[in-house]
Amino acid sequence: MVTRFALLKELASIIPDDILIVASIGNNSGFWGQIKDREANLLHVTMGMCSATALGLALALPDRRVIALDADGNLTLNLGVLGTVANESPKNLTIIVMDNGNYLGSHKDEPGMPTATGGKMNLEGVGRQCGIASSSTVQDVESFRDKVQSALSRPGPHLIDARIEALDSDRPARAKRIADPRQNKYQFANYIEKATGVQIIGGGLGNFG
């Protein structure tokens, strides 16, 4: 099995600059922010909200490809979102689940407690039965690269369940400060404003009529 950090490094090496990344809280945001500090990252999206936020973003910007960097504990908190994704069927959305089958272990030297995927749940099967036909499981860097590149070149939605080690044994030393949620909000929104010409931040221009 492979580590989260190894897959995120691979992802950083293959995605185009214009891909919008929505990352869940914890090590997905922490590692990704260190590996690929860029304006097109929306970070720190909390438990149960990552894929939902990526769905809203993908629907709002159908011409931009969006990747949700979700995790097993995060996703299973609001698993119904997979049905919503299937029904809305955004062609530009790929959900990558960093699935370590484990709560809390990523911050420890020993595994925490198992998630449902650490037991009998199979997210690829769940995704497919929810209606996401392009659902797959990967367990190594090579198949991860192939699935991501395939997803980015074909209409979605896609679900990639990346089975990773329970522990982030190769976690990097913290080399830089990651933007907090508010700082990251301005960074990301300003990037979208520049890219689309649509005003996001602000309002209150006296239009109280």
Next chain:
Amino acid sequence: MKPEKARLVLAGLKEAGVNFAAGVPDAQFIQVYRMVAADPDIRYVGTANEAEAAGVAMGAWFGGMRPALIIATSGLLVATYHLARINLLHEVPLLIVIPYRGDLGDPRWMGLYQKTTEPALKAMDIPYRVVTRSADIARTIKDCQESARAWLRCAAVLLTEEALW
């Protein structure tokens, strides 16, 4: 709920520039959901629960949309953790429209929501207006939207029995 009251809610959303909505249908507000879902100017996403809807709405806001979260008083409780994060940590403005069950004048016993709705909004530091007259529906929705956008905060509109039925 009379169709003309539902049309007032829809008119308020459109005057407020809402072009995206997410939520879970509520029996007392179903006409509004149907009108919003059918409206060509609003992209409606029906979700499995209200917390998911809050996430979808936040994503839409980052994509340049003007989203509204249309949820029941029970749904506000379901969405509380996500709304607290959205309002207090991300500081993203979502317009939240809630048919207010349990207010004085509501003939059904909805005391649970009388005890939870406003305290929950206060706990999350989400400003709100309670609308008791149908004539105030559209204006209040628009005002709350304007303030939410200006303050980068969520804002809620509570539409009571007297205003809606």
